[in-house]
Amino acid sequence: MEKKELLRKLPKMDELLKEDVVINRLDDTMRTLVVDSLRASIDEYRESILKDKINDFAKEDILSKFEEILEDSKEPNLKRVINATGVVIHTNLGRSILSKEAVENVIGVAANYNNLEYDLKKGERGSRYSHVEELIKKVTGAEAALVVNNNAAAVMLVLNTLCKDKEAIVSRGQLVEIGGSFRVPDVMTFSGASLVEVGTTNRTHLYDYENNINENTGVLLKVHTSNFKILGFTEDVSLEELVELGKDKSIPVIEDIGSGTLVDFSKYNFVYEPTVQESIRKGVDVVTFSGDKMLGGPQAGIIVGKKEFVNKMKKNQLTRALRIDKMTLAALEGTIKYYLDEKEAIEKIPTLHMILSSKDEHKKRAYSLKRKLQNKNKEFKFSVEEDYSMVGGGSMPIEKIPTYVIKVKSDKYKPEELEVMLRKNKVPIIVRVSNDEVIMDIRTMFDEDFNAVAETFSRF
Template sequence: MNKELLRRLPKVDELLNQEKIKKYLNITMRNIIVDSIRETICNYRNMIIKGRIDAFTNEDIINSVIMTIEEKDEFRLRKVINATGTVIHTNMGRSLLSKGAVERVIDVVENYNNLEYDINKGKRGLRYSHIEEIITKITGAEAAMVVNNNASAVMLVLSTLCYEKEAIVSRGQLVEIGGSFRVPEVMKLSGAKLVEVGTTNRTHLFDYENNISEDTGVLLKVHTSNYKILGFTEEVPLDELVELGKEHNIPVIEDIGSGVLVDFSKYGFAYEPTVQESIKKGVDVVTFSGDKMLGGPQAGIIVGKKKYIDKMKKNQLTRALRIDKMTLAALEGTLKYYLDEEEAIKNIPTLSMILADKDDIMKKAQKLKEMLEKSLRNYDFNISADFSMVGGGSMPTEKVDTYVIRIKSKKIATEKLEYLLRMNKIPIIVRVCNDEIILDLRTIFEKDFNTILDAFQNAESKL
């Protein structure tokens, strides 16, 4: 052990008086600075005791303190730049909110609001009343309510309409969603008894009909939005399932998943069922997400017949699954655009990115490439055609034409460069293919070009 080095370690007060550290007192909480100093001194003490260092300067310690202060002062949940081309990226927050939705959130949270106050009647109101009218207008449903996500929506529907009764569902629709959560397990937690019918690839109407009994609570259809079964397949058309439900007086429930409110087939994409179509075909209750194809905040939206929605509003689970004022404000701000499809496509980031014009993406790629080439000499930059993905468990087979910048460093290994970009102050999340860094311009905003340039420059400076 080097006792002389231990004696040279500065005290907390000494470091607090250092000019480089003192300036942080104006921008950072004092306890963060003190904790950072103590942690740094402790780290150096341990390294000296274990013989890992045999020399240091005060400047070394000051720089370590500053680095620790900056790390501690950062928020854990923070902005990243999504350069992967996956529009609804589950690991990066899914859908981005529109400016209109963000403004609605700020207005509501900065002020008192009428969350559960009926201004017209001057007494307590219901939080669902703020959002129900616009949802029913857009979808054509009789009634609507919102909970905190789509798994909650399915659970609430089944708990209300199928508690200790049987829910009949095709084996081919027993999907697993993100984080290893599975529809069958969610159903069981609701108190419903799962009855699987048909096979993985083929289910017929008689499979449902032959399993209907006095214990049947609902006929359930789950849209397999996150995968496709191709080849020798068959599933029961929705209108036939609705007719069967009417014949036996059993409600038909559809978990449509991604919450598509725009017919994407009009824009050259594969057909994806919309909520409006399900309601028109007579489905009694439809559930879907707010933060996937709809392009809003995380929410589970339930629409359908008023008699069923009213029962759900009285279910005790509703209290546990309800959404807060911020989600309500963001959802209302998002849905307002759907009153005019053109406005929705123009203003909701998820829709505008999915439907972005290839020529516009090329222009962005050329602009960013020129910026990077002008300032960086040790890289090769090439623009090429590629494919983006919708993501979020939506349109799994759909490849969307895009343009990317392929980057190869002459000095930094690609794996190392990816790490340095990811560890940037504002992380840049990229794709890596054929030993090249791939930047997909579909999901990159021009406002972030300078940040990307800085990240590459910072990567070089750390060599």
């Protein structure tokens, strides 16, 4: 059938609205949703005709597609996906996975009334931050703690409190850009602090800080460049040197660690990353870090440090605008509790377990998934091979984690086509494509994902 004839064959909206299947849907669904789904179905067939993808169709085909689109429209936009990319802290896929206890805590406070701002012992109004402050202090060794909605907010609040209308001195090599094109200099400017860049991209000396200190200097700022590394001819000022300078000049030293590492990964044969506890021990006045990266909890910006400075932040009017809700507090408490015992943290916090679990553990899991896949589908070729996972989330950028992956080949589908099919599955499966193969990394997949993945391949 010719293209023009097919286009004329497309039914009109008024005609479709009289069909029984549509009338039945109108009984229990908003009319706007029904009409939009019908229009989307017609548009999809029109586009297929224009691209010569079909040479005929029936009205029933359009109605069937309409029902499919209508059902999809009722699905949540924010949904579970299976992460088979091998990137543990995947920014696009929600970053860190919460532990079971953290999830249970969230459900408990979300489904019931709770003591968010009520002191049960005193029977009077309390502070929402009290639920996690003592715990954070105990784990980090800090005098005081405060939590806001993300680390950019934490940095902004610290600078707005301690450095508004004053100068913040920072090394030029630490002016990083974080996700979504947000830049540390922009966050600093928005806080009301004036940025003073010292040193060069690859080399900064203590005298660079000293020579720029004046009566309007508010803070000395150090930003951990967790999302990139400068190698070669480099020099940086140590925390000890910066803290000593701050004490000598009576200027607070602020450190933005970013990823929020509470475990010394160098003990587990990983590259060294500074920990919050170490910064506090070295005398840094205020440290900021994220809750949903290396810490393995919910999105949050955590501020720890000297009581005199943190108390000022608690009184800042910005704190109310940046505060976290009951569910974030519940998830954060359920996560940080594990850090009282490092072994338990590594076992129970998914992010830490994924990073630190041995490749041999994932080898067994890879062969388990391969057996399920082969039993369900003979059209694909599945092989288990060694590869590398990544930490992700702007953390440990040069660290590669040995892992096992399943590589998929097909005579029926190109790798790019198979990637799209998996991504558009009811439970989306996000994979990576390399060297003309679809790759599924076992390290970032859960055992309970295996049946869903095998069932998906069986339908192709």
